[in-house]
Amino acid sequence: MVQQLFHGFLRWPLVIRIFMIAITLMLSFGTVIHFIEPDTFPSLFDGIWWAIITTSTVGYGDFVPLTWEGRLLGIVLILVGAGFLSTYFVTLAAETVMTQNAYLEGKATFKGKEHVIIVGWNERTREVINQLTSLQSTCDIILVDETLQKNPYNNHHIHFVKGTPFKDSILKKANLNEASIAIITADQNKDEMTSDMNSVLTLLAIKGNHPGLYTVVEILQKDQVANAKRAGADEVIQTNMQTSYVMMNSIISQGMSKTILKLLNHLKGNNLKLIPVAEEYINENFHSLSGHLLKNNIILLGIKKGENTSVNPPLTTIVEASDELLVISN
Template sequence: FLVERRVNEGFPTFFDSLWWTIVTISTVGYGERVPLTFWGRIGALATIFVGMAVMGTVTGRIASFLMERQMKEENGALDYHRLKGHFVVCGWKREMNRVLHQILDADECFSPVSTVLLNRAPTESITDIRNDPRLKGIRYVNGDLMEERDLIRAGIKGATRVLVLADHLTEGDLRQIDSKTVMAVMSIKNLNKNAYVCAELLDTKYEKYLRLSHCDEILSSREFVRAVTACAASGTGLSHVLQALISGTNGGCLETVKIPDSFIGKTYAALREYFFYEEHRQLIGLLENTGNIMARKREALRDAQKNPDISSLVPKLKEVKSLTANEPVINPPADYMIRRYTRGIVITGPEKGSAR
C-alpha cells in the first residue's frame, strides 16, 4: 500500500491492499489489481511464494489428518469416550454379521451408528462387517474387553446398554471364556453402574459370580440349546413352538412390552383383559424388576427405610437383598398385584386386531 498508493489507482486504501494480499496468498489472485512499481512487484512475488507454501502446508496437514483418522478408524484405534446413550457389544461370535442383524432388528432404539464393537477380531472380519449395507456406520474399537482403558475407549462410561458375548477369540477352554466374561462385567459395572449389562455364559456355574457383579441379564446359551434339544428329543414338537415364538417366522411373536402406569397396583386379571381386548395380545406372564437392578435395589431400600415400623424393617431389607433382575412370573394368579418396573410377557398375533 505504501509503495503503490501514489502511482497505482488499484490500491487506493489499506483495505484494498489487505484484500489483495489475502487473495494472493490463498489463490493466484483475480488479476483486477496489479502492482506497477519494482518494489511492489517484488512484494507480490514474495506474497505468491509465501501463499504457495502456506496453502501447501495447510492442505498437507488436512490431508494427513484425514488419512490418519481413516487409518485409525480401520484399525479400531479411535477413541469414543465422549459418546453418550450408545450400545456397546463386547466380544466376538462366529457369523457376527447375522448376530448384529438380529440385535438391531430386535431393538429399534439402536442403529449401526450408535453401536460400538469391542473385540480383537481379524481385520478382514471387521471389513466384512463394515461392507455390510445394513451395518454401515458401525463403530469399532480394537481392544480387550477386560482392559479398562479399552472399555473407556469404547465409551462404556456413557453407554446405555452393554452386551458381553462369550468371546470365541479367547484361547483356552470354556472356563477361561466365562472367566473373561465375568471379569469384563465387573469392570463395566465399576465404570458405569447405570448401564444395562447383558452377558452370555457357556457354563451356568459362573452365574452366581455375574449376579454378584450386578449383571442385569444373563444368557446361558449352551443350557438353552440343551433344553431345546431335549424338547426336540421328546417328540412333542415344543422346539418348533419355541423357535416360532422367538423368531416370529409364523406371524406370532413372544416379546415383553411396557405396562401402562394406570395398571400399577391392579390385578393380573385386569391387565390380561386390557391386553386381549385393547392391544390384541395374549398376556402369559410378567417380567419383574426390569431395568437396572442396582437402581431398583436403591429405590427399594429407600422405601424400606421410610417404614416407621422397626420390626418390619429386617424382613424388608432381606427382600431388597433377594431382588433378582428380570424375574419372570409365568401365568400368575388372577389376583396377583402388578408392581412397579414390571413388563408384560405377551404373544403378539400376525395381525393386530385379529383377536376378538
C-alpha cells in the same frame, strides 16, 4: 504472557497451526501492499484479495503491483505464503486419510451418547447387530473386539474399537460412561472356563468404570453364573442351558425349535417382552387381566414379581403395581 500464548499455539493441531500462519501471512501482506501502493490497491480488501490470489497461485491479474517494492513483496509472498498454503492442503488431506483409517481400524474414540456396546465378534454378535439396525436404524452400536483387523460394517452408526475389552483405555474409547447398555458375548474360540473368566473380567471392568450401566453377559458354564452376578451383571444368559432347553423341547415336540425362534424374532413382528402393569389393571387377577389384554391383541403369558417370573400362574394370582407382565404383542 507472549510465551504462554506461543506454547499454547504449539499445542494446537498441526493442520490448524499451518492454516492460521497462512491466513496471517495473507492478511499481513495484503495490508502492507495497500499502504505501499494505495493507488493500485485503493482499499484494504483489495490488498487482501490480491494476497490470497497470489498465495494460491491463481493469478487473475486484476491487481498487479507496479512499484519495485510491491513486486518484491509479491515475490516474498509467493515463496513463503504459497509454501504454507500448499502444506496446509497436504496436511489436511493426510489428516483426513489418517482419521478415516483410524475409524476403520478401530483406533478412533467414539464421542456419541446413549449407544449400545457389544463386546466380542461372532455370529451371535452379527445377528444382534443386524436385528438392532433393522429395528432401530439410527441406533449407535460400538463393537469392541481384539481379533478383528477392521470394521466389518460399512455403516456410520456402527463404530469399531479394537483392543482388549477389560482395559480402561479401550472402554474409554467406547465412551462407556455415556452408553445405555453393554452386552458381553462369550468367546467360543477359547475353552469354556477361559471364556467365562474373560467375560467376568470384562464385566468387572465395565461395572468398575460405570456402576449404573445395564449389562448383559453371556456365560457358558453354570458354575460361573454366580460369579457373573457377584460382578454386578444385570442379566446373565446361559447359552448352553438355553440351547439344551430348545433341544429338549424338540425331542418332546418335533419342530418346536423353529416355533421358539419365530416367537423370539422381533423382525417377524413377534414381540416377547415385559411391560409394566397399567393403573387400571392393578389388583386384578391373572384370568381377568388376560381377557382384557387379549382384546388388544396382547397374549399374557406370565407375571414377573421381583426376581421371580411365573409362566402360566394360577388364574387367581393377583397383579400388583410393582409387577411386570410377560406378554406377546405385535
